Amino acid sequence: MWYKGQKIAVWGDQNKANGHFGAEEKSRSAIAGKFEDIPIIDISGIHSSDINERMRVAGQIRDACVRVGFFYAKGHGVPQDIIDKTFEWAEQFFALPFEDKMELFINNQGNYRGYTPLYGSGKPDVDGLANANEAFDWGLDSKLNDDAGYDCMDPFMQGHNVWPRQLPGFEDHLSAYFGALRSLGRVLARNIALSLGLPEDLFDDYLTHPGCSAVVAHYPPLESGSTKLGLDPHTDNEFLTLLAPGKVRALEVLNRDGQWISAPPIDGTFIVNVGDQLQRLTNNLYISTKHRVINHTGEERISVPFFFSANWEAVIDPLPELVGKDTKIESNNVTAGQMYKHTMLALHMPADANPTFKKYLKA
Ligand SMILES: O=C(O)CCC(=O)C(=O)O
Numbered sequence: 001m002w003y004k005g006q007k008i009a010v011w012g013d014q015n016k017a018n019g020h021f022g023a024e025e026k027s028r029s030a031i032a033g034k035f036e037d038i039p040i041i042d043i044s045g046i047h048s049s050d051i052n053e054r055m056r057v058a059g060q061i062r063d064a065c066v067r068v069g070f071f072y073a074k075g076h077g078v079p080q081d082i083i084d085k086t087f088e089w090a091e092q093f094f095a096l097p098f099e100d101k102m103e104l105f106i107n108n109q110g111n112y113r114g115y116t117p118l119y120g121s122g123k124p125d126v127d128g129l130a131n132a133n134e135a136f137d138w139g140l141d142s143k144l145n146d147d148a149g150y151d152c153m154d155p156f157m158q159g160h161n162v163w164p165r166q167l168p169g170f171e172d173h174l175s176a177y178f179g180a181l182r183s184l185g186r187v188l189a190r191n192i193a194l195s196l197g198l199p200e201d202l203f204d205d206y207l208t209h210p211g212c213s214a215v216v217a218h219y220p221p222l223e224s225g226s227t228k229l230g231l232d233p234h235t236d237n238e239f240l241t242l243l244a245p246g247k248v249r250a251l252e253v254l255n256r257d258g259q260w261i262s263a264p265p266i267d268g269t270f271i272v273n274v275g276d277q278l279q280r281l282t283n284n285l286y287i288s289t290k291h292r293v294i295n296h297t298g299e300e301r302i303s304v305p306f307f308f309s310a311n312w313e314a315v316i317d318p319l320p321e322l323v324g325k326d327t328k329i330e331s332n333n334v335t336a337g338q339m340y341k342h343t344m345l346a347l348h349m350p351a352d353a354n355p356t357f358k359k360y361l362k363a
């Protein structure tokens with residue numbers, strides 16, 4: 001495919017960075033109490049004008065990204081109030097009648113924004129039902145774009161967000177949340193560059209209009225003994241994920257021994273993880289670690305992942321600085337937008353075959 005005179009390669013699962021560790025443990029029970037294996041980092045120094053402060057954080061981030069691919073970020077600077085309000089709006093959205101939510105059915109939007117019904121994404125089980133979560137996705141569009149020089153015409157990602165007409169105020173708040181997290185992502189990316197021993201502005205050109213997206217997700221409690229998953233094991237596609245995990249423990253992270261480690265929420269922190277883009281850019285130095293969601297707590301769970309991505313047209317190849325002098329870079333010229341589109345198509349395909357959802361598909 002061609003875009004602005006540039007040939008874009010075909011992207012597929014075989015190209016996913018997929019840096020999970022070890023063989024996948026089949027057990028459905030996670031090891032609790034080992035969450036200290038996921039480091040807690042006070043990242044407040046990323047905003048400091050003192051390079052020593054920034055370097056101190058960068059060292060810890062490097063260690064976490066090389067060993068684990070995940071860390072808890074405290075001192076992130078996003079006001080708790082804006083995070084709490086996002087959860088309140090999410091609750092109001094999920095409380096809407098099913099028919100209202102299906103007005104925004106994600107499979108009807110060319111840019112994969114809007115509503116994913118319960119069991120409507122992921123890999124279908126023997127009962128034909130897939131992930132036990134419902135979700136609302138929004139992300140960069142021409143309204144949320146803050147780069148005057150960008151036309152939002154990526155060949156893979158075009159169109160606007162859709163918003164629930166029943167909830168005035170929802171769009172404004174989620175847009176503000178998007179802006180706050182995008183700002184944090186840009187500062188974090190500078191610290192990541194530092195953590196790689198590279199100039200702090202290294203990623204700036206990748207992030208002039210980052211193709212970020214975000215999700216409010218609802219994971220109802222699963223019955224004990226249920227074989228269902230809230231979210232299948234996967235790696236995230238983007239540069240970094242900044243997850244507001246809410247109050248209910250359900251996220252599990254695959255460690256080097258192939259064991260699932262529980263990653264419970266810790267007040268005042270985001271759970272940050274390396275995505276496939278960053279793994280690829282760092283030539284597999286930083287690891288995009290597999291994770292999944294299982295809610296066996298008996299409580300309703302809401303979480304809000306923010307996927308911080310490079311510009312959609314940015315080609316995601318290993319940085320020459322991180323590739324040995326004699327190693328040839330195998331460029332396949334894949335863009336961030338293409339990686340995102342591919343991931344979203346694969347994730348949402350099952351709903352097209354499900355009779356409950358099929359009738360909502362628009363021709
Ligand atoms: O809700 C969570 O804990 C994680 C969600 C997640 O992994 C994702 O949406 O990619």
Ligand SMILES: [Fe+2]
Binds near residue numbers: 236291
């Ligand atoms: Fe994820």
